[in-house]
Amino acid sequence: MQIYADNAATTKISQHALQAMMPCFETHYGNPSSLHxxxxxxxxxxxxxxxxxxxCLGCEPREIYFTSGGSEADNQAIRSAxxxxxxxxxxxxxxxxxxxxxxxxxxxxxxxxxxxxxxxxVKNGHNVTAQQVxxxxxxxxxxxxxxxxxxxxxxxLPIAEIGAVCKEAGVPFHTDAVQAVGHLHIDVKAQNIDMxxxxxxxxxxxxxxxxxxxxxxxxxxxxxxxxxxERGKRGGTENLPAIVGMAAALExxxxxxxxxxxxxxxxxxxxxxxxxxxxxxxxxxxxVNRLPGNVSFCFEGIEGESLLLYLDAQGVCASSGSxxxxxxxxxxxxxxxxxxxxxxxxxxLRLSLCxxxxxxxxxxxxxxxxxxxxxxxNMSPVWRDLQNGEREYIL
Amino acid sequence: MALYSEVVMDHFMHPRNVGTIENADxxxxxxxxxxxxxxxxxLKIENDIIVNVKFETFGCGSAIASSSMATEMIKGKPISEAxxxxxxxxxxxxxxxxxxxxxxxxxxxxxxxxxxxxxxxKNGIPYDASEFPDCENCGHCH
Numbered sequence: 001m002q003i004y005a006d007n008a009a010t011t012k013i014s015q016h017a018l019q020a021m022m023p024c025f026e027t028h029y030g031n032p033s034s035l036h037x038x039x040x041x042x043x044x045x046x047x048x049x050x051x052x053x054x055x056c057l058g059c060e061p062r063e064i065y066f067t068s069g070g071s072e073a074d075n076q077a078i079r080s081a082x083x084x085x086x087x088x089x090x091x092x093x094x095x096x097x098x099x100x101x102x103x104x105x106x107x108x109x110x111x112x113x114x115x116x117x118x119x120x121x122v123k124n125g126h127n128v129t130a131q132q133v134x135x136x137x138x139x140x141x142x143x144x145x146x147x148x149x150x151x152x153x154x155x156x157l158p159i160a161e162i163g164a165v166c167k168e169a170g171v172p173f174h175t176d177a178v179q180a181v182g183h184l185h186i187d188v189k190a191q192n193i194d195m196x197x198x199x200x201x202x203x204x205x206x207x208x209x210x211x212x213x214x215x216x217x218x219x220x221x222x223x224x225x226x227x228x229x230e231r232g233k234r235g236g237t238e239n240l241p242a243i244v245g246m247a248a249a250l251e252x253x254x255x256x257x258x259x260x261x262x263x264x265x266x267x268x269x270x271x272x273x274x275x276x277x278x279x280x281x282x283x284x285x286x287x288v289n290r291l292p293g294n295v296s297f298c299f300e301g302i303e304g305e306s307l308l309l310y311l312d313a314q315g316v317c318a319s320s321g322s323x324x325x326x327x328x329x330x331x332x333x334x335x336x337x338x339x340x341x342x343x344x345x346x347x348x349l350r351l352s353l354c355x356x357x358x359x360x361x362x363x364x365x366x367x368x369x370x371x372x373x374x375x376x377x378n379m380s381p382v383w384r385d386l387q388n389g390e391r392e393y394i395l
Numbered sequence: 396m397a398l399y400s401e402v403v404m405d406h407f408m409h410p411r412n413v414g415t416i417e418n419a420d421x422x423x424x425x426x427x428x429x430x431x432x433x434x435x436x437x438l439k440i441e442n443d444i445i446v447n448v449k450f451e452t453f454g455c456g457s458a459i460a461s462s463s464m465a466t467e468m469i470k471g472k473p474i475s476e477a478x479x480x481x482x483x484x485x486x487x488x489x490x491x492x493x494x495x496x497x498x499x500x501x502x503x504x505x506x507x508x509x510x511x512x513x514x515x516x517k518n519g520i521p522y523d524a525s526e527f528p529d530c531e532n533c534g535h536c537h
Contacts (some may be wrong), residue, residue, distance in 0.1 A: 305455035324455035
């Protein structure tokens with residue numbers, strides 16, 4: 001039995017998306033910029049895909065810019081707001097401490113270029129409030145960028161409230177919605193979102209494709225210079241097969257959202273309830289405002305990579321924020337940001353589900369995780385010290 | 396290619412010498428929970444021979460495999476031979492470790508030396524301190 005519970009990392013492409021892509025390789029292989037019939041057919045398919053993606057977000061087709069993925073969209077959105085903000089003498093950006101590195105590292109680069117960045121604290125409830133954003137806004141704030149939902153711990157941020165605060169203050173609002181698009185209902189106009197990043201492979205579309213929604217009237221700078229594709233804002237021949245696959249996957253995800261959410265949420269809650277029975281563990285992330293598929297825990301006394309390897313041997317594909325899985329000495333910045341100390345952040349486990357997971361799979365996970373945790377604790381000197389009272393429990 | 400060699404996976408999935416030794420003659424602990432690696436080695440020594448060795452490890456796959464392999468390499472051996480165990484020898488016996496995991500084999504060597512030092516200290520046996528790791532003043536984990 002192999003159970004794929006790492007859907008926040010990537011998803012299996014849907015048959016519908018795959019089938020939608022095939023004609024773009026075999027028949028409609030033209031370059032959308034070409035004037036001849038084959039090219040113009042491709043151009044029509046591109047326009048159709050753009051309209052369908054736009055409809056899923058509640059925006060106009062011309063507000064959608066296709067990119068290579070979520071990271072590129074994040075870079076472009078933030079760089080654009082920074083560039084045009086600086087022109088008006090505004091060089092302050094607000095974000096959160098648990099953003100994806102595509103956002104955080106772009107902000108780090110901007111800090112070196114003279115921008116000031118305020119990262120909102122996420123310790124309280126493993127989330128932020130619109131009030132925190134409101135309190136942080138200054139006359140020189142040129143951008144608020146807050147993720148829609150956190151990739152590691154599943155917290156869903158109060159995006160509409162943050163959007164309203166930003167609108168009132170006249171500050172552009174970008175959201176990295178890579179984990180949310182296709183999983184949560186989004187209406188960029190109603191939620192006052194000015195820019196939004198999304199990635200195709202997080203909702204059963206193909207990898208290597210994403211999009212940036214940018215409200216009409218808000219200027220963009222180029223990350224990729226080149227031809228006149230994407231209204232001149234993203235050079236390079238369009239990745240038509242991937243764009244079409246992403247559009248098909250997004251339409252499916254939005255059309256079946258209520259059903260998928262109900263199913264996935266039920267599986268998630270069963271998993272959370274079951275895992276919470278393991279002593280000295282803690283759920284990471286906002287318990288109420290939470291992605292339908294996210295289960296994230298810290299287990300005291302063990303290390304995450306060992307946990308993942310033993311789970312893999314039992315057929316469970318999962319993820320961890322331990323240092324050893326990140327390739328650095330520090331565990332995940334997200335877990336540290338919500339206040340988990342290093343000792344327990346190393347023992348983290350993320351299981352991310354989708355509507356294709358089954359009740360039987362959850363039962364299997366609930367059988368093997370406690371066994372593996374116990375096995376690792378039994379060979380851990382930290383656990384022995386905790387049990388002997390030589391070290392104090394944190395969780 | 397898999398992250399770890401077959402030997403690493405074997406020692407990780409089926410670790411040898413896991414556990415503790417009551418009234419051990421030497422106990423050594425290296426690493427710290429903050430950086431995600433702690434190794435603890437227990438030694439039973441008779442007539443300068445390591446007659447039994449056990450380990451407990453909090454850490455990643457390569458940390459557990461390194462502990463397991465290192466204990467196998469010194470079990471039944473004279474102290475003089477155990478003192479010569481290097482991290483390179485542990486890594487080699489494991490058919491190699493990924494570059495960012497080599498410190499796990501270093502920890503295994505240091506844990507054994509730390510346990511031997513404890514044995515010397517407990518028994519008032521003189522030794523050359525420079526042969527042992529100085530964990531208190533090492534920047535490895537900080």
